[in-house]
Amino acid sequence: MSGTTAIRTAALVTLTALAGGCSSSGEETAAPGGTTAPAPSASAPATGTPAATAAPSPVTTANTAAVCASLDKLIIAGSRKIADDSAAATRRELTPEQVNAQLKGNLTDLADDVRGQAAGARDPEIKALITDTADWIDAGARSATPVKWLSSTFVGIPRRLTDECHA
Template identity: 65%
Template sequence: MSASTALRAAALVTLTALAGACQADGSPDAAAPAGGPTAAPTTVEPAPATATPSPPTAANTVEVCAEVDKLIIAKSKEIAADAAAATRRQLTPEQINAQVKADLADLADDVRTQAARAADPEIKTLVGRTAQQLDAGARSATPVKWLNSTFVTIPPRLTRDCRA
């Protein structure tokens, strides 16, 4: 498999994972499942008055988590666009690896900035560890392979754990 084909495959896997994972909270911006029609909206019944109130959360958890989602989606789109450009420009595997490493390093820095903003210590740790994972991808000898194996696990974990 050529390097540009591998990068296209990585971008496709990444975007597919993001479509199913990021913003799976039912918000209007939630992505539709890849390859399928969007589901009919469901009505959410208000919680009964006797329900136990949810525990208090840090004031900016929602904003930090939403911003991390946006950063990952934007950078994934950039990686996909770069994959298409790499094919047209016939980049070497070394050039492609350098491009992916730079994208991951930039994303790690942006995510680290969000970790520093987080008021909730658990969210700060979760987002900080995500930045560390992205750093590892940027240092990887095979960043395209890292995208397919590790990067695709990040959005589902954040969707599950980075919520108020």
């Protein structure tokens, strides 16, 4: 399969995963490098001393909802850009090296945009989740095979955000 065909396929897989992100089971989470790890279990025993948990303030809850909604839009827009650029790469008959460079640039831009959302998050757990997501996307930009990373790891990001990014 040519590099251009591979990126088109990966982009299609990514967009499909985005569309199905809300219906996932939440049993696994994609990790950097394309591996999967079990998602944290809600029934896992707590460690340490019990702490009083305060409900988030209405301001923090509203901020989290806004940040998560913006993050969803960024991930979808980034995926569409990757798909659009891959279609353009086919028309321009780019080499696999050019396709990889283009994809790495798209992923770097997306990671920067995602990191910008983390800066606006008031909830420290949401901020950490978004920063971690940006780090994962950066790992894809640094990957020797970003097309493989896109179809193995990136497709898990929307599901993870659907499961974890909410007030």
